[in-house]
Amino acid sequence: MDRRVAVIGIGTTGFRAASPEVSYREMIYEAAVKAYSDAGLAPDQIGSFIACSEDISEGTSIFDEYCPDQIGGARRPVHSVSGDGLHGIITAAMNIQTGLFETALVECHSKVSNCIDPVEIMNYALDPIYNRPLGEHPEFIAGLEMRRYLYESKAQPKDCAAVVQKNRAHALKNPWAAYPANLELEEIQDSPATFDPLREIDRAHHADGASVVILASADWVKKNRVKNPVWVKGMGWISEDPGLEMRPWGRSIATQKAAKMAYKQAGIRSPRSEIDFAEVDDTYSYKELQHLEDLWFFPLGGAAKAVRSGLTRSDGKFPVNVSGGCLGMGNAAEASGLQRVLEIVTQLRGEAGVRQLKRVRQAVAQSWRGIPTTSCAVAVLSKGVNS
Amino acid sequence: MGVLEKITSNQELRSWPGEIPLENLYTMGLAGERFFRGIKDEAKLLGTRCKTCDVTYLPPRIYCQGCFEKLVNWVDLPPQGKLETFTILNQDRAGRPYKTPRILGLVRIDRSEGALIHYIQGLEPQKIRIGMKLKAQFRSSSERKGSIQDIVGFVPA
Secondary structure (H helix, E strand, C coil): CCCCEEEEEEEECCCECCCCCCCHHHHHHHHHHHHHHHHCCCHHHCCEEEEECCHHHHCCCCHHHHCCHHHCCCCCCEEEECCCHHHHHHHHHHHHHCCCCCEEEEEEEECHHHCCCHHHHHHCCCCCCCCHHHCCCCCHHHHHHHHHHHHHHCCCHHHHHHHHHHHHHHHHHCCCCCCCCCCCHHHHHCCCEEEECEEHHHECCECEEEEEEEEEEHHHHHHCCCCCCEEEEEEEEEECCCCCCCCCCCCCHHHHHHHHHHHHHHCCCCHHHHCCEEECCCCEHHHHHHHHHHCCCCCCCHHHHHHHHCCCCCCCCCCECCCCHHHHHCECHHHHHHHHHHHHHHHHHCCCHHHCCCCCCEEEEEEECCCCCCEEEEEEEECCCCC | CCCCCCCCCHHHCCCCCCCCCCCCCCCCHHHHHHHHHHHHHHCCEEEEEECCCCEEECCCCCECCCCCCECCEEEEECCEEEEEEEEEEEECCCCCEEEEEEEEEEEEECCCCCEEEEEECCCCHHHCCCCCEEEEEECCCCCCCCCHHHEEEEEEC
16 A cells, blocks of 8 residues: 555635634635635545644634534544644544545634633643742743753854744745734844743744645545645654653754654655755744754754854745744644645745745655643655655 | 635624633642642652662652653652753733843752752842752741742752
């Protein structure tokens, strides 16, 4: 049996600060219609449906029950993943690899504008006995991690500012992005410190939006003569340590191990030379630098040098977050990982318009589940089967 | 397939408020009971040790995540350690600015792989350095209730 799996359809509403004129169901429906149209499929041709969501941020218990109909999955095999969109992609690929299904659909969305107090939801993820009783804003964790990362990597806060500048500028060319901006380094560095060294502007703002991705088996791709499949060549996902107290604070071990797992499957030995561009989590600016190093693209401290030299800009030799990342597109909760996949698929198909990268064949998507987790997922996506 | 119409006027936008009084009780378990009893009764930190993996857990656990064996070896740990990282909080959970910024630090406790996150007291922010030695300051025995708040914070050792 040929176990290869490809992305054959994508759809998204794009992302914006709020979406008062639609319900989450209508928003998801729109993304699903676009994905079906892109793949040239109808819902009855999908074998398995996967939705990614978290009950508390949705404001509904057993949110799984509210997933099927708007993606065409009513009375069909559906399940939810309480994980990031990239976990959803990996689950869909494995569903297909079982041989039970030829096609699978993944849905992710964010309707954070419906949450009255997203900080309290984030706070409720902290350990209730050791950490929550302090009663502080949960983003102090990003402040702690940023300082340790800067200490170990010798990166500077201005390197993090350069990440903000780059990604918000990349978003100028992405019609799906909620937070495009032309920023001067000085105004980024002048942004007030919230949880010092973290500044207000180092953090991705929330955004609403929905995305849907359709995947299929290699047999199905062949049989239906799909013109532009993007292959999922490697997948990895790791959860490290639940507690804040026993984990290392400078590095993302989860990313390191998930990357090794994905690269092994994809047969990648030298990530930096075999990967053309990357879409990685940048929920906080320093996370992009940390994640690039833990994806084995750069040694510790190397990502700061790369952003300083312009290497990771869209016109550089190793573009990172051409989409704008979470800083430019918005933090779309569970949908953030799918944003990374959407951009890679769009680029590898050559459909990225004004932000199209030249001569790209293979890319890496990476996601992190946010504070206070150490859960990360990595996927290697490729245009050709053997590239 | 497709959306035929959308709401095009702000005056027609409607939403319905919903809320839930979300309250929970969190049991501390065997390890937590013993740890917080150590703090409350004797102002001391207790960890559990895995000899196989050469790891001392703080907060303590009754199993090792490395070899997955049960842990029965309890050790007294000195209430002090090295500052691994810190952050200066300029706002509270609701985003209101603090008049006096608070400082939280992660202190890697000596003779363990574990740590505690707590306030750093008695130091100006510019005097704080990663790697400095700090010790826990406990509330007086009559004030201690068996929680992480029985520790006031960390001060220079």
